[in-house]
Amino acid sequence: MTATITKPETFLPPDLMDGLDDPTPFEELEAVDEGANKTGELLLIFESGDLERTWATTILASSAAASGQQVSIFFTFWGFFPLVKKGVRITGENWMQKMLSFMNRPGIDHAKLSRLNFMGMGPWMMKKLAKRYGVAEPGELLEMAQALGVRLIPCQMSMDLMGLKREDLIDGLEEPAGAATVLQMIADGATPLFI
Amino acid sequence: MSTTAIAQRVDARGLSCPLPIVRTAIAIKALNAGDLIEVLATDPGSTKDFTAWAKTTGHELIEQSVDDGVFRFVLKRK
Numbered sequence: 001m002t003a004t005i006t007k008p009e010t011f012l013p014p015d016l017m018d019g020l021d022d023p024t025p026f027e028e029l030e031a032v033d034e035g036a037n038k039t040g041e042l043l044l045i046f047e048s049g050d051l052e053r054t055w056a057t058t059i060l061a062s063s064a065a066a067s068g069q070q071v072s073i074f075f076t077f078w079g080f081f082p083l084v085k086k087g088v089r090i091t092g093e094n095w096m097q098k099m100l101s102f103m104n105r106p107g108i109d110h111a112k113l114s115r116l117n118f119m120g121m122g123p124w125m126m127k128k129l130a131k132r133y134g135v136a137e138p139g140e141l142l143e144m145a146q147a148l149g150v151r152l153i154p155c156q157m158s159m160d161l162m163g164l165k166r167e168d169l170i171d172g173l174e175e176p177a178g179a180a181t182v183l184q185m186i187a188d189g190a191t192p193l194f195i
Numbered sequence: 196m197s198t199t200a201i202a203q204r205v206d207a208r209g210l211s212c213p214l215p216i217v218r219t220a221i222a223i224k225a226l227n228a229g230d231l232i233e234v235l236a237t238d239p240g241s242t243k244d245f246t247a248w249a250k251t252t253g254h255e256l257i258e259q260s261v262d263d264g265v266f267r268f269v270l271k272r273k
Contacts, residue, residue: 063213066220067251134210134238144217148224 041070041190045182049078049104051111051123051138053195058141060193065148072174072190073145074182076155079195080162082108082138083154085170092163100162108139146172153177201269202230208237208265215241216248219270223254226272231257234268241266 042064046057057073064071075083084091084106091101116122127137136144146152154169156176186192205222207215215236223232234245242259245268249256258269 059213062217066213066217067248068253134214135212136210136214141213141217144221147221148217 041072041185041188043182043185043190043192044071044073045076045192045194046073046079046082047076048114048195049081049111050114051126052113054082054108054111054138055141057195058138058145061150062141062145062148065145065150070149071145072151072153072185074153074155074177076158078104080155080158080164081106082111082142083152083169083173084164085168088168091165091168094163097163106168108142109137111138153181200231201233202226203232205232205234207241208235210236211238212240212244216244219245219248220252223270223272228272230272232270232272234270236266236268237264238266241268245270 042060044057044061046053061071061073081101081104084101086107086109088106089101090098091106092098111123112120113122113126129135130137142152151174152172153174154176156178158164159176182192203222203226205215205219207218210218215234215238219232219234226232234241238244242261245256245259245266248254249270253273255271255273256268257271258267260267
C-alpha cells in the first residue's frame, strides 16, 4: 500500500506554505543545532546546600564535564558548607559562627533534605536507596567532577561571614571570588543555573 | 590484531546515571587517540546516553550490543 502525502491548501497563509516542499531548511537547522551548545560554559551557582540540590548540582556538573563542556560551580551561603572537608566539625572564630556550624553540620556527607529530613532519617534512607540502585553520592560525584576539570569557586563573602578558613575546606578549589566574577562569567556567555 | 585490541575496560554494571558516562569519560582521558575502550553497563538509559555522548564528544561509537541485560559499547578515542 502506498500513501500519498498531500499538502493541505488552507491551513497556512500561502507565503508560509511555499517553503514546505523543500526539505533543505530542516537539514540546515539540524546541522546548526548539533554544534550550537558545545562550547558554552555552564555556571552552577550553588546556594541552597540541600542534599537533593547538592545531588542535582554534582550530577549536572559531572555529566556536562564528561561531555567536554567547561563547568564552574560557585559555592555561596548554605551551599558553602558542603565544601568543608571531612573531619572538620566546628568552624568559625566567634560564638555565632561556631553556633552556625554546630546547628548546620558542615561537610558534603551531612547535607540535609529540604523536606522529609526527620532529623537525618530522610537522608539516611535516601542514601541507602542510592546504594541499592547504584547511584553515586554527592561527595563521590564532586570528586569525579574535579577529576574532569570542573572549577570549584568559593564565595569570598560567605567565607568571611561564616568564619571559614582555607584549611577548613577541601583541596583543589579555585581562588575565592565574588558577585562581580559571577556576573562577568554570565556576561561572557556562561549558562547560569541558580541551585 | 593490535589495531583492534581493547586498551581499557570500564565495568559500569549496576551503576546508575551519570556514572557509566562519567567513568568512561575519566578513563578515556588517559588513552591515546585511536585507542579502543570497552564499557559494560546495565543501566537501560545507557544506550541512548552513549550514542548522545559519542556525538557530543566526537569519540566514535564503533560497536554496541546487548546480552542478557548487559549493554556493551566499544568506543574509539578521538
